[in-house]
Amino acid sequence: MRTPRLRTGTLAARLARTVGVLVVISLIVFLALRLTPGDPAALLLGPQAVGQPGYKIELANLHRQMGLNYPLPVQYLIWLKGILSGNLGNSNQNGEPVIRLLAGAAPPTLFLIGLSLAIAIPLSIVIGTTAAYRPSGIADRFVRALADLSLATPTFWLGLLLVILFAVRLHLLPATGYVSPLVSPMQFARSMALPVVTVVVYLVGVLTRYVYAEMCEVGAQDYVRTARAMGIAEPTVLFRYALRNALIPLIAIVGVQFAALISGAIVVEQVFGLGGVGQLMLQGVVLKDYPLVQGGVLLITILVTVVTTLADLLYRWVDPRLT
Amino acid sequence: MKTHVSAIRQRMPSLSACILIVIGILVAIAAIYPRAFTSGNPNAIDPNAILAGPSLRHLLGTDEAGADIYTRIIYGTRLDAEISLFSVGIAYAVGVPLGLLAGWWRGALDEILSRLSAGILAFPIVLLALLIVGSFGTSAPTLIAILALAFLPQVTLLARAQTMAVCARGYVLAARATGLRERRIITVHVLHNITPQLLVLSPQLMSQAILIEASLSYLGVGIQPPAITWGSLLLDASNYYQQDPLYAISTGLVVTIAAALLLVAGDLISRWADPLRRR
Numbered sequence: 197m198r199t200p201r202l203r204t205g206t207l208a209a210r211l212a213r214t215v216g217v218l219v220v221i222s223l224i225v226f227l228a229l230r231l232t233p234g235d236p237a238a239l240l241l242g243p244q245a246v247g248q249p250g251y252k253i254e255l256a257n258l259h260r261q262m263g264l265n266y267p268l269p270v271q272y273l274i275w276l277k278g279i280l281s282g283n284l285g286n287s288n289q290n291g292e293p294v295i296r297l298l299a300g301a302a303p304p305t306l307f308l309i310g311l312s313l314a315i316a317i318p319l320s321i322v323i324g325t326t327a328a329y330r331p332s333g334i335a336d337r338f339v340r341a342l343a344d345l346s347l348a349t350p351t352f353w354l355g356l357l358l359v360i361l362f363a364v365r366l367h368l369l370p371a372t373g374y375v376s377p378l379v380s381p382m383q384f385a386r387s388m389a390l391p392v393v394t395v396v397v398y399l400v401g402v403l404t405r406y407v408y409a410e411m412c413e414v415g416a417q418d419y420v421r422t423a424r425a426m427g428i429a430e431p432t433v434l435f436r437y438a439l440r441n442a443l444i445p446l447i448a449i450v451g452v453q454f455a456a457l458i459s460g461a462i463v464v465e466q467v468f469g470l471g472g473v474g475q476l477m478l479q480g481v482v483l484k485d486y487p488l489v490q491g492g493v494l495l496i497t498i499l500v501t502v503v504t505t506l507a508d509l510l511y512r513w514v515d516p517r518l519t
Numbered sequence: 520m521k522t523h524v525s526a527i528r529q530r531m532p533s534l535s536a537c538i539l540i541v542i543g544i545l546v547a548i549a550a551i552y553p554r555a556f557t558s559g560n561p562n563a564i565d566p567n568a569i570l571a572g573p574s575l576r577h578l579l580g581t582d583e584a585g586a587d588i589y590t591r592i593i594y595g596t597r598l599d600a601e602i603s604l605f606s607v608g609i610a611y612a613v614g615v616p617l618g619l620l621a622g623w624w625r626g627a628l629d630e631i632l633s634r635l636s637a638g639i640l641a642f643p644i645v646l647l648a649l650l651i652v653g654s655f656g657t658s659a660p661t662l663i664a665i666l667a668l669a670f671l672p673q674v675t676l677l678a679r680a681q682t683m684a685v686c687a688r689g690y691v692l693a694a695r696a697t698g699l700r701e702r703r704i705i706t707v708h709v710l711h712n713i714t715p716q717l718l719v720l721s722p723q724l725m726s727q728a729i730l731i732e733a734s735l736s737y738l739g740v741g742i743q744p745p746a747i748t749w750g751s752l753l754l755d756a757s758n759y760y761q762q763d764p765l766y767a768i769s770t771g772l773v774v775t776i777a778a779a780l781l782l783v784a785g786d787l788i789s790r791w792a793d794p795l796r797r798r
Binding site: 213216217218219220221224225228344345347348349350351352353356357359360364455456457458459462463466467474477478480481482484489492493496497500501504 | 634635637638639640641642643644645646647649650651652653654726730733734737738739740753757760761764767768771774775776778779781782783786
C-alpha cells in the first residue's frame with residue numbers, strides 16, 4: 197500500500213523556497229525596468245512636448261502621479277504592496293488596469309499552451325516508448341534524429357514554413373488571426389491549427405528525449421526483467437510495468453520546461469498574429485509601458501514558479517522513493 | 520588482437536567527429552575571414568535583381584534591396600559566432616566557479632545561489648530578453664549579457680551537482696585525508712574530474728544562443744541593421760515570404776543546420792565524457 201508521504205516539513209520547506217524564488221523574481225523585474233536610461237513620463241508626454249511652456253511642471257506632476265519621485269526602495273515597496281493586493285497598476289498608454297489588459301490577451305496564449313501540451317504529451321509518450329523498445333534499432337535512430345531536428349528548428353521559422361505551405365500555397369487554413377471559440381468553434385479550430393502544430397513539434401522534440409531516456413533506464417530495471425521472465429506479454433510489460441514508472445519524471449520535466457514553452461508560445465503567437473499576451477508585452481516594451489511589462493513578466497514568471505512547484509510536489513507525491 | 524584494435528579505435532575520433540571538426544574550422548574561417556567564401560560585398564545592391572531567385576551570379580538569390588543573400592549569410596556568421604561563444608563563455612567563466620564553491624562548501628552560499636538560479640530559470644527567456652531590451656536597448660553586448668544571464672543558472676547548477684557527486688567519491692575523501700589544501704583539491708581533484716560533464720552542456724547552449732538570437736531578431740528586439748546576423752536575415756525574409764519563399768527557406772535552414780550540428784557535437788561530447796557509453 198502506498199501512502200502519500202509528503203510530510204508537512206518537506207512541504208513547508210518547499211513553499212518557503214518558492215517564496216524566496218518569488219522575491220528574487222520580483223526584484224529582478226522591478227530593477228530591470230527602473231535602472232534604465234529613459235524617462236517613462238517624458239516618453240508618455242511625447243517628444244513634441246519638450247520645450248513647450250509648462251513642460252517641466254507637467255513632467256513633475258506626472259512623476260508624482262506615477263510615483264517616480266520616491267527613492268527606489270520605496271518605489272519597490274509601494275509596487276510590492278500593490279501586487280500583494282492584486283493591483284498591478286495601470287497601463288501608461290491608456291490608463292487601463294494592467295491586470296485587465298493581460299486577462300483580455302490571455303485566452304489565445306492559454307489555448308495555445310494548453311492544446312499543445314494536451315497533444316504533445318501523449319504523442320511523445322508513444323514515440324519515445326516505440327524508440328526505446330529496441331535501442332539502436334532503426335526506429336530508435338530515426339526518432340532521436342527527428343527529436344534533435346525539432347530542437348534545432350527555430351519555432352517561428354517552422355510556423356512560417358507551415359504558413360507558406362498551408363495558407364499561401366494550398367489555401368487550406370488562415371495565415372493569421374484568432375477567433376474565439378465562443379464566436380465560432382470551427383473558425384477557432386482553423387485559426388489554432390497551425391500555431392498548435394508548430395508548438396507541438398517543438399514540445400514533442402523536447403519531451404520525447406526524456407521519455408526515451410527514462411524508458412531505456414526503466415527497461416534495464418530488475419522488475420522489468422522479472423516481468424519478462426514470468427512470461428508476461430511484451431506490450432503489458434512495456435505499458436503496464438515500464439511506462440508507468442517512466443512517466444513519473446515526465447511530471448517534473450513538464451514543470452521545468454514550462455518557462456521554455458511560454459517563450460515558444462510568445463514567438464509563435466507573433467507569427468500567427470494571435471494577439472495574445474506576448475504581443476501585448478512586445479507593445480509594452482516598445483512604448484516603455486513599465487507597469488504593463490513589469491506586471492506581465494511578473495505574472496507569467498509567478499505562474500511558471502507555481503507550475504514548477506506543483507509539478508515537483510506531485511512528482512514527489514507519486515514517487516514515494518523520493519522524499 | 521581484436522580487443523587491441525578496438526582499444527585503438529576508441530581513442531581515435533570517430534568519422535562524425537572528424538566531419539564536425541572540419542565544419543567547425545570552415546565556420547571559423549567564415550567568421551574570421553568571410554572573403555574566403557565570397558568575393559561579394561554583403562551591402563552591395565543590384566537594383567536590377569530585387570527578390571530574385573537563385574542564379575549563377577546570386578547563388579541563393581537576392582533580398583528586397585537586391586543584395587546577395589549567400590554573401591549576407593556568410594557575413595552574418597561572425598556575429599552569430601561571437602554571440603554564441605561569448606555568451607556561453609561568460610556563463611562558464613562565472614558559473615563554474617560559483618557551482619564549484621556552492622557544491623563544495625554548501626551552507627548559506629549554496630542556499631542563496633540556488634534561490635537566485637531558480638529565480639532566473641523561472642523567467643521565460645524571451646520575457647527576460649524583452650525586459651532587459653526594454654531597458655537597455657538592442658546591441659550585441661546587451662544580447663550577449665541576456666544570454667549569459669539566462670545560461671548562468673544552468674551552468675552553475677550543473678557544476679554544483681557534479682561537484683557534489685564527485686565529493687562523495689573515494690579519491691576526494693582520500694585527498695582530504697592526506698591533508699591537501701582545499702584549493703588544490705577543488706582545482707585538481709574536483710574540477711579536473713567534472714570538466715567532461717561540464718563541457719557536454721556547452722554546444723547545447725551555443726545552439727540555444729543561435730536560436731534565441733533568431734527569435735529575438737524576429738520579434739524586432741534583436742541586433743538592429745546594418746549589422747548582419749542570421750536572425751536579422753530571417754526577419755527580412757519573413758517579411759517577404761509571399762513573394763520569395765526561397766529566401767525564408769534558405770536563411771531558416773542555415774540557422775537550423777547550425778543549431779543541429781551543435782546538438783550533434785553535444786551528443787558526441789557526452790559519449791566521450793561517459794566512457795561507459797563509448798561504443
